[in-house]
Amino acid sequence: MSRMSAGRTVISQHIPSNRVINQFPKPFRADCTPHKEIDFHPKVKNACSENRIGRVGLRICKAVLVGDVSVGKTALVNRFCHEVFEKDYKATIGVDFEVEKFSVLACPFTLQIWDTAGQERFKCIAASYYRGANVVIVVFDLSDESSITNLVRWMDDACENADQPIKFIVGSKKDLVSQAAYSQVESRVKMIANNLGAEYWAVSSKTGENVQEFFFRAVSLTFDAAVLSEVDTALAPRATQIGTIKVEQKDLYESRKRKISLQKCCNH
Helix, strand or coil: CEEECCCEEEEECCCCCHHHEEECCCCCCCHHCCCCCCCCCHHHHHHCCCCCCCCCHHHHEEEEEECCCCCCHHHHHHHHHHCCCCCCCCCHHHHHHEEEEEECEEEEEEEEEECCCCCHHHHHHHHHHCCCCCCCEEEEEEHHHHHHHHHHHHHHHHHHCCCCCCCEEEEECCHHHHHHHHHHHHHHHHHHHHHCCCCEECCCCCCCCHHHHHHHHHHHHHHHHHHHHHHHHHHCCCCEECEEEEHHHHHHHHHHHHHHHHHHHCCC
16 A cells, blocks of 8 residues: 655555564674675665665565475474474475565565475475575574585575575574584584575574574565665666667767757757
C-alpha cells in the first residue's frame, strides 16, 4: 500500500520492531569477511532519505541455504524466523522457504529464504532453486568436521546459477563444541571462506547466539548492493543505438543546443 506525502511516495506496511535495521551491522569479526564496508554507502543513505530506491523496496531478494544433511540449516531458519528450536531432527524434503519483511534505513525490503535439502537424492530438485539467488549461505556443523569437506562443492554448485551472490559460510551448533575444538575448526574454515570470497560466521540455533546478527548482516549487505546498483543505473547516461554508432543522450542534447544556437544566428 502506498500514499503520497510531501510530494513523494511513501510505502507503508507493517514491519515488526525486530526487523528494523538502521545501523550497518558488523561482521562476525573483521578478519572473517571480504567486505570492507563499515557503513551503508553514502549514495544508498542519500537515496533512502529521499525515497529514491526505485524498485528495490518492492523486489524480493533471494537467499538460499545449502549444505550437508543434518548440519542445522532448518534449525537456523526456524530460530530466526520463528524464534524456536526443535530438538527432534526432521529432514527437509526438497525445499522450504520463508519470507521476512524488513525496514532498512526506513525503506521496505523483503528477503525470501530458501532452505534446501541436503540429501543427495534431492540435489537435482534443490539445484533448480539456486537460480537468481542474491545470497548463498553454506552451512556446516561445527561439531562434525566431516561436514567441512563439501563446503567448496556446495558453494560452487549454488553459485553456478546464482546472480553474483553475496556469499557466506556459517558454522552451526556452536554450543556443542569446546573453545579449543572450535578454534581449530575456525582457522581451517576461515581459509576456505577467504579462498571463496565468503564471509564466515559461527552461530548456535539452540541458544540463538549470533543468529539475528548474521541475518541482519546478510540483509544489510544485500540491501546496500541492491540500492547502490539501482542508483548507479539510474544515474548512468543512457545511450541511443543508431546502426553501429552509439550516441550518448547527453551528446544528443548538446547537439540540439548547438543546432538551436545556429538557427538563431541564421535568423539574425
